[in-house]
Amino acid sequence: MTQFIALFQAAIVFGTVILYGALGEILTEKSGNLNLGVPGIMYLGGIAGLAGAFFYELSTPNPVPALCLIISFVCAFAAAAAGGLIYSFLTITLRANQNVTGLTLTIFGGGVANFFGGALNTMAGGVGQISVAATSAVYRVSIPGLSGIPVAGPLVFSYGFMVYLAIAVAVVMLMFLGRTRVGLNLRAVGENPATADAAGIPVTRYKYLATCVGAGISGLGGLYYTMDYVKGTWASEGTIEALGWLAVALVIFAVWKSVHAIWGAYLFGFLTWLYFYIPGLSRSSQELFKVIPYVVTIVVLVVMSTRKKRENQPPAHLGLPYFREER
Amino acid sequence: MRGITKTFGPIVANHKVDLEIRRGEILSLLGENGSGKTTLMNMLSGIYFPDEGEILVGGQSVAIRSPKDAFDLKIGMIHQHFKLVDVLTAAENIVLGLREPGGLNLKAAAARIREICGRYGFQVDPEQKVYDMSVSQKQTVEIVKVLYRGADILILDEPTAVLTPQETEKLFDVLRNMKADGKAVVIITHKLHEVMEISDRVAVLRKGEYIGDVATSETSPQALTDMMVGRAVSLNIERPLVETRNLRLEVKDLSVRTAEGVLALDNVTFQAYGGEILGVAGISGSGQKELLEAIAGLQSALPGAHIIYHPPAPDEPVAGRHVPVDRAGEELVGKDPLQIRRIGVSMAFVPEDRLGMGLVGSMGMPDNMMLKSYRAGHGPLADRRPSRALAQKVKEELEVVTPSLSTPVRRLSGGNVQKVLVGRELASSPTLLMTAYAVRGLDINTSYTIYRLLNEQKKQGAAVIFVGEDLDVLLELCDRILVLCAGHVNGVVDARTATKEEVGLLMTRLKKEGEQA
Numbered sequence: 001m002t003q004f005i006a007l008f009q010a011a012i013v014f015g016t017v018i019l020y021g022a023l024g025e026i027l028t029e030k031s032g033n034l035n036l037g038v039p040g041i042m043y044l045g046g047i048a049g050l051a052g053a054f055f056y057e058l059s060t061p062n063p064v065p066a067l068c069l070i071i072s073f074v075c076a077f078a079a080a081a082a083g084g085l086i087y088s089f090l091t092i093t094l095r096a097n098q099n100v101t102g103l104t105l106t107i108f109g110g111g112v113a114n115f116f117g118g119a120l121n122t123m124a125g126g127v128g129q130i131s132v133a134a135t136s137a138v139y140r141v142s143i144p145g146l147s148g149i150p151v152a153g154p155l156v157f158s159y160g161f162m163v164y165l166a167i168a169v170a171v172v173m174l175m176f177l178g179r180t181r182v183g184l185n186l187r188a189v190g191e192n193p194a195t196a197d198a199a200g201i202p203v204t205r206y207k208y209l210a211t212c213v214g215a216g217i218s219g220l221g222g223l224y225y226t227m228d229y230v231k232g233t234w235a236s237e238g239t240i241e242a243l244g245w246l247a248v249a250l251v252i253f254a255v256w257k258s259v260h261a262i263w264g265a266y267l268f269g270f271l272t273w274l275y276f277y278i279p280g281l282s283r284s285s286q287e288l289f290k291v292i293p294y295v296v297t298i299v300v301l302v303v304m305s306t307r308k309k310r311e312n313q314p315p316a317h318l319g320l321p322y323f324r325e326e327r
Numbered sequence: 328m329r330g331i332t333k334t335f336g337p338i339v340a341n342h343k344v345d346l347e348i349r350r351g352e353i354l355s356l357l358g359e360n361g362s363g364k365t366t367l368m369n370m371l372s373g374i375y376f377p378d379e380g381e382i383l384v385g386g387q388s389v390a391i392r393s394p395k396d397a398f399d400l401k402i403g404m405i406h407q408h409f410k411l412v413d414v415l416t417a418a419e420n421i422v423l424g425l426r427e428p429g430g431l432n433l434k435a436a437a438a439r440i441r442e443i444c445g446r447y448g449f450q451v452d453p454e455q456k457v458y459d460m461s462v463s464q465k466q467t468v469e470i471v472k473v474l475y476r477g478a479d480i481l482i483l484d485e486p487t488a489v490l491t492p493q494e495t496e497k498l499f500d501v502l503r504n505m506k507a508d509g510k511a512v513v514i515i516t517h518k519l520h521e522v523m524e525i526s527d528r529v530a531v532l533r534k535g536e537y538i539g540d541v542a543t544s545e546t547s548p549q550a551l552t553d554m555m556v557g558r559a560v561s562l563n564i565e566r567p568l569v570e571t572r573n574l575r576l577e578v579k580d581l582s583v584r585t586a587e588g589v590l591a592l593d594n595v596t597f598q599a600y601g602g603e604i605l606g607v608a609g610i611s612g613s614g615q616k617e618l619l620e621a622i623a624g625l626q627s628a629l630p631g632a633h634i635i636y637h638p639p640a641p642d643e644p645v646a647g648r649h650v651p652v653d654r655a656g657e658e659l660v661g662k663d664p665l666q667i668r669r670i671g672v673s674m675a676f677v678p679e680d681r682l683g684m685g686l687v688g689s690m691g692m693p694d695n696m697m698l699k700s701y702r703a704g705h706g707p708l709a710d711r712r713p714s715r716a717l718a719q720k721v722k723e724e725l726e727v728v729t730p731s732l733s734t735p736v737r738r739l740s741g742g743n744v745q746k747v748l749v750g751r752e753l754a755s756s757p758t759l760l761m762t763a764y765a766v767r768g769l770d771i772n773t774s775y776t777i778y779r780l781l782n783e784q785k786k787q788g789a790a791v792i793f794v795g796e797d798l799d800v801l802l803e804l805c806d807r808i809l810v811l812c813a814g815h816v817n818g819v820v821d822a823r824t825a826t827k828e829e830v831g832l833l834m835t836r837l838k839k840e841g842e843q844a
Contacts (some may be wrong), residue, residue, distance in 0.1 A: 100728050181422075181431045188412045188423050195410035198374065199424030199472075200395030310458050324374065 005154050007270065007277045012163060014269030017042075017225045019166045021247025022254065022261045023173060024218030028084070029256060030177060032190035033091060034319040036102030038110020038218050039244025041083040045219025046226040046240055047113035047120075048079030053135035053232070054120055068135040072223065080219020083109055084212040092207050095321040102291040110241055113222075117234040118241045129148075129233060136232025137223070157230035162224045169217060173258040186210055190315035193322035203322060221247065246272075255304060268293040331380035333366055340366040343380070344531055344537040353502060353512045355522040355543070357555055358532035359742070359770035365407070366530070368482045372404035373397040373603065383482075391526075394754075400480075407484040411457045411464050418453035421472045438474075441475050447504045448497075460784030462611050463494045470501070481505065482513045487521055488767055491610050492798055492831050499525050512566060517770050519548040523567045531555055539581075557773050563805040564778050564784050566823075567786055569602030573640060575759055575790035577656070579633040583617045583626050591617040593814040599790045601639060601703070601758065604781060605701040606805030606822060608830055614814040615794045616679055619761045622792075623676045624664045636661040636672050639758055639788060675757035677749055677793075685748040688737030692718035692729065693735055696751050721750030725776060742769045748774075751782055760784050763794040778804055798827050810834055 021038050026245040027236040028035045035041075051077030057063050087105050118132075139160045146157035177183040188196040189206045196204050222240055225231065246268060253268075254260035275281055275289035304312050328671045331344045341363040348354055358364045369375045369384065373386040373394040374552055381388050384400050391397050397404070411420050417587050422436045444451050457465060466486060473481055482503075487495045502525060504514055517523060522529055523543060530540040531554045538554050576599040583592040592614045597676035599605045607615055611735040620626040622634055635656040667674060677683040725746040725756050729739055736744055749765060762781070781804070785791050795801045801808055805822040810833040817833040 152644055179431060181425070181427075184415070184419055184422070184431060188415065191412045191414060192410070195412055195420075196424065198372070198394045198404075198406065200393065200398055200411040201424040202393075310456070313414075314411065 002268045003277055005151070006318065007273055009156055009158065010267050010273040010276070011160075012159060013229060013317060014272055015265035016159075016163045016166050017221045017229055017243050017266075018247040018250050018268060019025055019170070019261055019265035020221030020224060021218045022215040022250035022265065023078075023166065023169055023245055024051065024216065024221070025248060025251045026214070026254070026256055026258055027173060027217065028211045028214030029183065029251060029318055030186055030190045031214075032193060032317040032320065032322070033087070033207060033211050033318045034098045034102065034316055035084070035087055035105070035211060035215065036099055036248065037083060037087055037105025037109065037215075038102075038247050038254035040106035041080045041215045041243040042112035042222035042225070042244045042247070043109040044083045044222065045076040045080035045216075046222030047116050047221075047234070048071065049223035050075030050130070050132060050226045050232070050234055051075065051116060051120060051246050053132040053227075054124070054130060057132055057134055063134040065134070066134075069138045072132075072135050072227065073220075076219050076223035077216040080222065081212045081216035083219070084215025085208075087215070088146075088208045088211045092204055092211075095323060098319050098321070107122045107169075107243070110238070113240070120234060132227075132232040139227035140231070160224075160228050162220070162228065166220075166224075170258040170262050177258070187315070190317055193317055194324075197324055207322075210316050218244075218247070246293060249294060252314075253297050253300050255300075256314060268295075271296065331367065331370060331377045331382070332376060333363075333370060333377050339535050341370075341377075341532075342535045344532070344535070347540075348511050348513055349528075350479070350511045351506060352528060353506050353514060353526045355518075355526035355529045356513055356515045356532065357522060357529055357551060359534075359555055359772055362532040362555075362770070363535040364532055365484055368404060368484060368513065368515065371397065371402055371482060373402075374404075375740070376661075376692050382770070388677055398476050398478070401476075401478050402480045403476060404477030405469045405473060405484065405486060407488065409469055411465055413456070413458040415452065415457060417455050417457065417460075417468045417471075420457060420468060421453075421475050423472075425476070425631035439475065440471055440776070443471055447474070447501050448732060449501065449506075459632055462489045463491075466490070467499070478510070480511045481511070482515075484515045485517070486514065487516060487518060489611055491796075491834060492827065493835065495521070517774070519551060519771065520799065522551065525547060540766040544796070551770055555770070563564075563783055564775070564800065566806070567782055567805060568786070570787060571788075572600040572602045573788075573805060575601045575639070576638050576792075577635040577637070578622070581618070581621060581632040581634065582615070582629040583621050584629060585617065591814050592621070595811075595814070595816050596821060597809055597816060599759070599792055601788045601790045603806045604785050604791040604793050604804060606801040606808040607792060608768050608796075608798060608808050611796065613648050613811040613834075615763060615811060616718065617792065617810070617814075619676065619678070619763055619792070622659065622761065623674060623757075624659060624662050624667045628660050632660050632838045637761070638671070661833055665840055672759065673755060675752035675755055675760045677745075677752050677760075677762040677765055680769075681748050682737055682746050686736050687746065689735045691731075691733035691735060691746055692722065692727075693732055695747060696721070699751060699755060710794060717754055718809070721747060721754070725750050725773075728773075742773050745769055748779065749777055753784065756787075756791055757784070759790050759792075761792045761794075765793065766797060766800070767796065772803065774800075798830055802827060802830070 021042055025035060025038050049072040052070040053068055056068060056071045083105060087101055090101045091098045120130045142159060143157045147153045179188060185196065185201045186206055189201060189203050193203045225240055225243065226234065239310050249260055250268060253264045271292040273291060275286040287290060331341050333341045344367055346640065356364050364521060366375060370377045371391065373391045373396050376392060382391060389400060391400065418433050418437050418440060419438060429786045440451060440453045449471060451467055451471055471800055486498060490498060505512055516524065526543050528540055528542055529546065529551060531538040533555060579596050581592055582590065583594040585591045595618065609615055617626055619627050636659055637656045682688045693711060693715040697709065698716045700714060721731065727743050729743060736747055765777050769777065781791055781793065793805060802822050802825065807819055808822045808825065808830060809819045809828060810817045812834055820830060
């Protein structure tokens with residue numbers, strides 16, 4: 001039982017990182033922009049949140065928890081959105097190739113983050129390892145009282161607030177895309193920008209906004225990773241990048257529906273950590289187990305493309321530039 | 328519109344055009360391909376912005392910088408290529424982009440849509456997804472969309488190109504209702520008999536310049552054609568009779584299932600003869616595309632089908648140029664296009680989707696010509712000279728309007744793209760020529776050029792399969808007409824004696840068990 005609870009918790013925490021990445025990417029892709037820069041954007045969010053918290057904690061002997069939270073949160077969101085802005089400018093205004101731009105952004109984000117991560121580690125001195133304990137603690141506060149309930153407590157109520165925030169974002173996004181005028185317009189932009197344009201929807205503005213806000217949400221995945229997953233430290237071994245690609249895979253797995261991404265993310269987390277809780281696995285079979293999330297994504301892709309249900313297809317204009325006077 | 332000029336790079340699409348649109352009137356805008364009709368109307372609907380000139384609405388000078396500005400001025404355009412989002416419902420498409428007060432209320436929108444439909448006589452199901460709709464239903468949604476926005480000036484770009492005669496009649500009734508309602512209607516079309524039937528006034532453009540306007544009641548198709556082309560053109564389609572007709576293609580029990588699992592062709596059996604133009608009529612999506620693709624080796628047929636190709640006899644004019652094949656006939660089922668060509672079948676195919684299947688949009692004319700001949704010659708290097716010469720020849724013979732041979736073909740207007748494609752296919756001197764909507768979107772002058780070319784092929788002994796949509800043309804050009812309805816052959820009629828009503832009925836009526844077609 002303890003084993004199961006531990007696996008469940010690991011799955012939720014892991015899932016939340018990629019859930020943010022995937023939710024942001026769903027919003028971005030709904031506007032027709034295929035941003036493969038998700039790993040880079042998560043890097044940017046992670047390092048900016050960490051740096052913000054670090055300098056705040058450095059400047060005051062007694063950090064205020066609320067300020068810790070706000071500063072790191074805003075820094076992460078803004079830095080990631082700035083990454084989205086770079087992508088938007090290149091692909092929407094300059095009409096650069098989306099795949100190339102996205103991949104470049106991934107490399108750029110990783111480089112920037114690891115450069116400043118190293119710098120922060122040096123500045124932190126001591127053991128050469130940065131730690132923002134106060135801020136990290138805020139992110140890891142669990143719901144008092146409820147988390148004490150046996151079984152249900154550790155399973156459902158033992159997490160930091162960002163786990164619940166991710167679920168809320170997914171639900172809000174579902175309502176936004178399905179029930180609001182702006183959401184309908186956004187879907188039209190991703191499906192058929194010429195039609196949206198002819199209907200008087202400002203296509204460029206929608207694409208910019210969706211991409212930047214989407215990148216900001218993706219960046220929160222990086223923030224959650226640094227603050228909760230690795231408990232307020234910086235590690236430059238490339239985990240964020242791997243998680244970022246999983247987030248991209250999760251978008252496909254969830255067939256561009258934000259609520260499907262919730263359970264998909266937890267399933268990915270479960271499959272990723274499964275090997276750790278199966279006794280007696282050799283090193284090589286552990287690696288095989290880690291492949292499972294990707295295999296599941298491929299299976300989902302195969303199933304979706306054979307079923308050919310129109311609602312489950314990616315936005316029709318995904319990855320293509322739009323230029324009004326192009327014929 | 329006064330003194331409107333618009334250029335795209337070196338191409339002048341409109342030069343100092345003046346045009347007047349009046350309320351309670353249906354205006355036809357007439358002109359050849361590339362004469363700038365659509366461009367001119369796009370400037371009214373906010374897709375393009377004029378380089379020079381001014382637009383006045385109700386006496387006020389206005390700047391239409393975006394489609395939204397056009398809506399605000401109550402101008403609505405129904406584009407030739409529908410601007411609808413496939414995965415959304417009719418109602419969602421109709422309210423798209425609107426800034427009404429309050430949240431998104433699809434129920435209220437559906438009620439208003441039904442009200443508009445009732446007023447003008449449309450049929451629209453607000454809950455239906457666009458990808459489930461027929462072409463004519465999509466067009467109806469487009470019109471309702473424009474009316475929902477309260478448009479007073481409606482512009483329709485070639486609305487009848489994809490409709491059956493019956494659907495066209497319905498559309499015209501709707502347009503007349505709108506006219507009676509005091510709305511201004513502009514209709515862009517190539518079909519002169521429709522111009523004569525529906526419009527009150529005709530404005531003519533030629534090569535981007537405004538030629539003039541006349542009241543429909545004071546003009547004739549011949550006079551309009553002369554205005555459009557700038558010289559007298561004969562309006563009769565030739566139909567030479569070729570004496571010797573040899574069986575060229577036998578199709579037996581051909582059934583095709585599409586990738587979506589729909590039975591597109593159901594036990595189709597017919598013969599095509601050399602020296603004959605076989606017309607194929609039918610509502611769009613009745614299996615025409617699948618039929619041609621199955622013959623061309625692009626669609627796999629269900630078991631039991633036979634497509635037998637009979638090569639021309641050695642003494643026929645078309646025979647000499649081709650590798651002899653099995654005299655008893657070659658089975659084409661199960662072969663891909665390359666294999667079909669290898670066994671010596673010279674087939675030319677002008678597909679419906681010109682830029683998708685026929686040509687490569689980003690390449691120039693010579694490279695597109697080469698697509699059919701790059702296997703010729705020896706050595707690894709392609710010889711570009713013949714294709715360049717052929718491109719030049721096609722350009723001159725078919726009067727392709729292009730800034731230069733190397734201009735990517737997707738930048739040419741629809742009619743010119745078609746000319747390039749038809750020119751290339753005919754250059755291979757085929758024994759079997761298949762065309763799908765060869766004149767769709769083409770102006771009269773070009774259409775007649777195409778008809779002339781098809782007749783030449785026929786006289787040389789080629790079997791021509793002509794999938795068409797304009798029944799008048801089918802009846803005048805073809806020798807026999809095969810009528811498809813939902814994948815069934817509903818009958819093969821003699822085009823010399825059949826009437827338009829007869830064919831129209833065959834197109835829409837499903838053959839009952841045991842009934843004679």
